[in-house]
Amino acid sequence: MSARRRAIGAHYGVSEWALQLLTAVVMIVCAIWLAGAWLLVQPDSHARLAEFIGSELVRLPLMLLILALVWHAWIGAKSVMMDYLPWDWFRLVKLTGAACYLIVCLIWAVAVLWGVA
Amino acid sequence: MADRSVPARRPKYLNLLRIRLPLPGIVSIMHRISGVFLIVVLPFAIYVLDVALTSEEGYAAVAAAFAHPLAQLATFTCLWALYHHLCAGIRFLLIEMHVGVELAAARASAAAAVAAGFLLAVAHSGALFL
Numbered sequence: 044m045s046a047r048r049r050a051i052g053a054h055y056g057v058s059e060w061a062l063q064l065l066t067a068v069v070m071i072v073c074a075i076w077l078a079g080a081w082l083l084v085q086p087d088s089h090a091r092l093a094e095f096i097g098s099e100l101v102r103l104p105l106m107l108l109i110l111a112l113v114w115h116a117w118i119g120a121k122s123v124m125m126d127y128l129p130w131d132w133f134r135l136v137k138l139t140g141a142a143c144y145l146i147v148c149l150i151w152a153v154a155v156l157w158g159v160a
Numbered sequence: 161m162a163d164r165s166v167p168a169r170r171p172k173y174l175n176l177l178r179i180r181l182p183l184p185g186i187v188s189i190m191h192r193i194s195g196v197f198l199i200v201v202l203p204f205a206i207y208v209l210d211v212a213l214t215s216e217e218g219y220a221a222v223a224a225a226f227a228h229p230l231a232q233l234a235t236f237t238c239l240w241a242l243y244h245h246l247c248a249g250i251r252f253l254l255i256e257m258h259v260g261v262e263l264a265a266a267r268a269s270a271a272a273a274v275a276a277g278f279l280l281a282v283a284h285s286g287a288l289f290l
Binding site for chain 1: 176192199202209210219246256
């Protein structure tokens with residue numbers, strides 16, 4: 044057997060594991076930043092909330108957090124479904140369904156964030 | 161000697177009803193359950209933000225809705241899932257970095273993750289609604 048050939052697995056798992064960690068750390072950093080900004084500004088009316096979300100110091104980290112979240116959720120949902128949903132024929136449907144669900148969430152969240160003046 | 165010509169029927173999926181877990185295992189499965197739960201409630205969170213941002217009336221409607229005890233209970237549940245997922249996730253990050261891998265430390269950090277997740281949810285809910 045060729046030395047280049049791997050004996051087992053396609054090693055998808057390693058990169059997914061690393062991405063799961065990376066997106067988690069990105070979310071934690073963004074969340075700390077946003078929580079600090081929230082406590083500093085304390086937006087307690089519609090106008091102040093719109094101004095808060097509309098400022099780039101909030102919108103960009105929030106955008107990054109949502110991107111990391113959707114990616115993190117995709118990897119998590121995929122591994123959970125592959126572990127517990129025992130219908131092989133259903134695999135494409137459930138994975139496609141989860142992907143569509145998360146893509147819709149992402150687009151909707153982006154539209155909400157950029158809908159603010 | 162085992163017959164190797166016939167592949168063993170290895171379990172491909174886990175039967176959740178036959179599993180009895182120690183505390184670190186409970187933290188782990190709660191991490192998964194809270195993760196799935198957070199994915200399910202994600203559209204509701206986006207919807208609430210959407211309504212609150214769209215107009216003054218929407219903001220007032222959201223504020224009024226969160227005065228209801230059921231909405232507050234739902235918020236607490238979401239926050240608990242979030243903080244448990246966060247605490248258990250940080251615990252996993254530390255274990256990946258070989259911090260607290262020994263059995264006693266792993267059990268202690270599992271208990272700490274459950275307690276911290278719950279207490280953070282209580283504190284955050286209290287700050288929001290009391």
